[in-house]
Amino acid sequence: MSKVGHREKKIDALDKVIGRVRYTDDIKLPGMVFAKLVRSPHAHAKILKVDKESILGLEGVLDVLTGQDLAVKYGIIPWTKDEYPLALDKARYVGDAVAAVIAESEFLAHEASLKLKITYEVLPAILTIEQAKNALVKIHEHAKVGNITKKVELSFGEVDKNLSQSFINLRKNFSFHGTTHAAIEPHAAIGDFSPSGFLTVYSSTQVPHYLHRTLAEVLEYPSHLIRVVQPAVGGAFGGKSEPFDLEFVVAKASMRLKRPVKLLYTREEVFLAHRGRHPMNIDMEMGVAKDGTILAIKSLIDIDGGAYASFGMITAFYAGQLLTGPVGMKSYSFRATRYYTNKPACGPKRGHGSVQPRFAFEILCDMAASKLGIDPIEFRKINALKENSTTINGQQVGSLGLAETLDRAAKSANWHERRNRMPKDRGLGVASSMYISGTNYPIYPNDMPQSSTNIRIDRSGLVHILSGISDIGQGTNSILAQLTAHELGISTSRIRVKSGDSDLCPVDLGAYSSRVTLMAGHATKEALTKARYQIAQACAQYFSHHDHWQKILEQKISHEELDFAHERVFYKKNPEVAISFTEAVVIAESAYGSLSFCGDYRTIAKGGDYRGGTIGASPAYSCTTHIADVSVNRDTGQICIHKIYAAHDCGKAINPDLVEGQIEGSTYMGAAEVALENFVIDDDGQRKGLLITPSLLDYRLPTSLDTPDIEALIVEHPDPSGPYGAKEAGEGPLHSSIPAVANAIFHAVGIRLFDLPFSPSKVLAALKGQRC
Amino acid sequence: MLSLKPFILKKPKNLDELVSSLKQASPKTRIMAGGTDLLPNLKHGLYDVDEIISLKKLRELKKIEVREDRIELFSLLTLNEISCNQQIEKRANAIFQASRQVASPQIRNVATIGGNICLDTRCLYFNQSEFWRSALGFCLKKDGCSCHVIKTGKRCVAAASNDVATALLAHDAEISILSPFGAKSLKLEDFYTNNGEKNNVLTEDQMLLSTSFLSLKNTLSGFFKLRHRNSIDFSMLSVAVRFSLDALDRLQGGRLVINALVAKPKVIDLSEYEGLHKTVMIEKVAEAAKQKCHPQTNICDDPSWRKQMVSYATKMAFNNAFL
Secondary structure, eight states, X not given: OOOTTOOOOOTTHHHHHTTOOOBGGGOOOTTOEEEEEEEOSSSSEEEEEEETHXXXXXXXXXXXXXXXXXXXXXXXXXXXXXXXXXXXXEEOSTTOEEEEEEESXXXXXXXXXHHOEEEEEEOOOOOSHHHHHHOXXXXXXXXXXXXXXXXEEEEESOHHHHHHTOSEEEEEEEXXXXXXXXXXXXXXXXXXXXXXXXXXXXXXXXXXXXXXXXXHHHHTOOGGGEEEEOOBOOOOTTTTSSOOHHHHHHHHHHHHHSSOEEEEOOHHHHHHHOOOBOOEEEEEEEEEOTTSOEEEEEEEEEEEOOSSOTTHHHXXXXXXXXXXXXXXXXXXXXXXXXXXXXXXXXXXXXXXXTHHHHHHHHHHHXXXXXXXXXXXXXXXXXXXXXXXXXXXXXOEEOOOOHHHHHXXXXXXXXXXXXXXXXXTTEEEEEEEEEEESSOSSOSSOOSSOSEEEEEEEOTTSOEEEEEOOOOSSSOHHHHHHHHHHHHHTOOGGGEEEEESBTTTSOOBOOSOTTXXXXXXXXXXXXXXXXXHHHHHHHHHHHHHHOHHHHHHHOSOOOGXXXXXXXXXXXXXXXXXXXXXXXXXXXXXXHHHSSEEEEEEEOOOOOSOSSTTTTTTOOSOEEEEEEEEEEEEOTTTOOEEEEEEEEEEEOSSOSSHHHHHHHHXXXXXXXHHHHHTOOOOBOOSSTTTTOBSOOSTTTSOOOOTTTSOEEEEEEEOOOOTTSGGGOOOOSSHHHHTHHHHHHHHHHHHHSOOOOBSSOOHHHHHHHHHHHHO | OOOOXXXXXXXXXXXXXXXXXXXXXXXXXXXXXXXXXXXXXXXXXXXXOSEEEEOTTOGGGSOEEEOSSEEEEETTXXXXXXXXXXXXXXXOHHHHHHHTTSSOXXXXXXXXXXXXXXXXOBOTTTXXXXXXXXXXXXXXXXXXXXXXXXXXXXXXXXXXXOHHHHHHHHTTOEEEEEETTEEEEEEHHHHBOSOTTSOBOOOTTOEEEEEEEEOOTTEEEEEEEEOSSSSSOOXXXXXXXXXXXXXXXXXXXXXXXXXXXXXXXXXXXXXXXXXXXXXXXXHHHHHHHHHXXXXXXXXXXXXXXXXXXXXXXXXXXXXXXXX
């Protein structure tokens, strides 16, 4: 009864559909009060005074918190801590939280928050990368050079020499705009401090463990007295992958008031919290030999980071380190510099750091193929990294099904037949990409496992999985249940998964970098191997010493001769020698006592042998090919993406339904960034760094009517580093959807666009330029 | 979450009770039909309101009266009800098309024709939270004394964004207004003013009862909405046209309406193009429309692109009339 590779319903699907699932905001605790953040109206300003007294006497107002009340710096990356829960000395963007008002109701907290008197000294605001480069003003005093968060410069091979000897040399400037996650569930948190000194924080986080650590650090309170609970999460996409102001505020306020405190962001606050995709300016040069071999890539990248570091150090590395496959190159260099600006901080959005340079690279590949007269699919095959090889920057790649993803997408799109006879103004474009399945190194250095699972099996036949993973809608709880059902030969109805609770679950580092299926899958598999062994041992003893079974068997048997399937434990050579799974559990518990098993996953240290070589190193790499079918309206400049064929090598699809869901979701999210989604900050100084798109009306997520048909194609090249061969599927299938559309636009109407988003006015201007 | 300030909610059960409520109305009274625009605006703190008169229970305002040459739509009809009506589809194509393109299916199930006609003007610098507007420094339409669209402007240029009203104007609609002093009729064109702070002539003790329009044989009408997404978005431009052609496809008169520019929809009489064959006429009208329209930054989009799109949208409205 193999469950791996089987289309199983998510274990929480029904509860979600009928509304039984409880999200953080659904939790109502007795005596609960509400917090509201007071945000800076200035992009850059010294905070001179917060006059708490101005509102403390107002109806229902219970407390006011300021930066002084939580004056411990934090940051998700241990080396770049630069935030306070509430701005302490300076506000660094329009919307930076400066104070929190706690009141008996959300309405009263809101009303009082509008009346809180805060005195600022307005400072010059830095709103563009150019301003950040040239400004005398510093956003963060600790920045060693100007307003630079992080600068990474790495070179592999003889780049300049190869460029000079190339048959074709292409160099273009690309710009990638800012976009954000727009998860449907806004961030929410509840702090609940008990009289006995235990603090519980409920949060819609995707990193309960990092939140747990950081709460202890900032509150200066022992972590064993803090419990972090992650209720159901309504989407995250990287937007909830670090601690946020609201979590500290509800915790501190609850500790002070001894009452539960809730804070729910408005949609505008979700946008202001941001941590979305970094805008990047990319100057990329590609040198290609006559036969299509990519000889060199040289990439110079400026990154607009916003007001805080967030994951920005990693972003700067990923902007360079993740470009070296699945299409390889003979030499490679990059310089990536992330700057602070007075805007909402950028961070990790699905495909962290690598979506932007991938856009540039894949367009250059298309241009090179076009110049050489090589089919762009063939061009990628010429340069395809081999399986079980090492990239130019030292990353060790296991399985890699690039050629098959190209072929599968081409076959579905009927590429070779259709490409030369497309209707007027309609084109097909292709692009490919590669992504990590988790990182080999945890965010904070330690030697402990990256993921652990505890499995408890009850005499009722119930299997309880405890894991610190974060199911943020992607279905990782269901994956663990499915693996368990597979190994123990039972249905998922016997299985309960408890995740995201620091009191109950062993640590997993969180839902980021597409790591959960691989790492928690391994940890769970290890625990299950132990469970199978012990239950089989007990059953082997039982079969070997029970008269009834011995009459049939006439010999003693070992645990290795037993298997688990169809809710039974049975003798492989004679499946009629069998007992139910529940009986087997009772026998095992009788023999060994209560049944509890642990499994861990630790990454094997690998990566490039140089400073920074571990960043981008992953146990396994997925790869994707997108083919986009696009038409352009020459009258309006509007683009219509009719269909995207997305072939993704996920190693092994444990649940094909979930993999297809991730391929579709990622492809959709990428396509959305081509022309519709745009995180616009006013940067001309007239409107003070205001976010121009702070609502779902102005930040245009594609509706179902705007979403292209997406054909998700699963390619399976099992990787020995993944459980059952599985690799990631959550982020990789986003990357190449964007350049595939760009390349299709060229094929449709002959214009090259390098500057995202492809707004109708830009398209029209390019078409006009073509006519001139 | 955004909170609503407390207010008194009145729910008149019949027109007499409604009139009685209107008598007591103050500048802080608002009338609510579907509420799809009013409630978000209230949550953004855009109005000072202490009383809301809900029309929900007034079933008599939820009807269509179809006569031989005239159709009357009462205020509480939802846009979905209008867009499913075969008489509207057959006899007022532009209104039919417009009513199908407002917002989303969920909103059209609740939003009413009365609400669409009375829809408040919209502006990038107005339809924002109180925090956002305070960071900007407020604007002419609410709490401020300067315009952020036209820096030296003294009059608010927030845009009328009501698609069905655009089509009704093309159909030369009239409206009926109820007040404690009785009902009166008005041309819809005269209902709107060019002041974005409040772009219609309704006073606090008045409400829109119904709208009616001529529906003559041999009249063609069409509508086009320029938008980025095929659902939800307000118009970047909305254009409606109503016209007649003779047997040789020459124009016999009509009118073009362009909306989502400033506070008052732009109405262009087509009589000067009478006698021109439709192909020539459409080109000329489209070019003239472009010259007469000057999109502003009041909508979150590139005004120069919107300007370029006026002639295209005009042609598309004509094209849609032939569907």
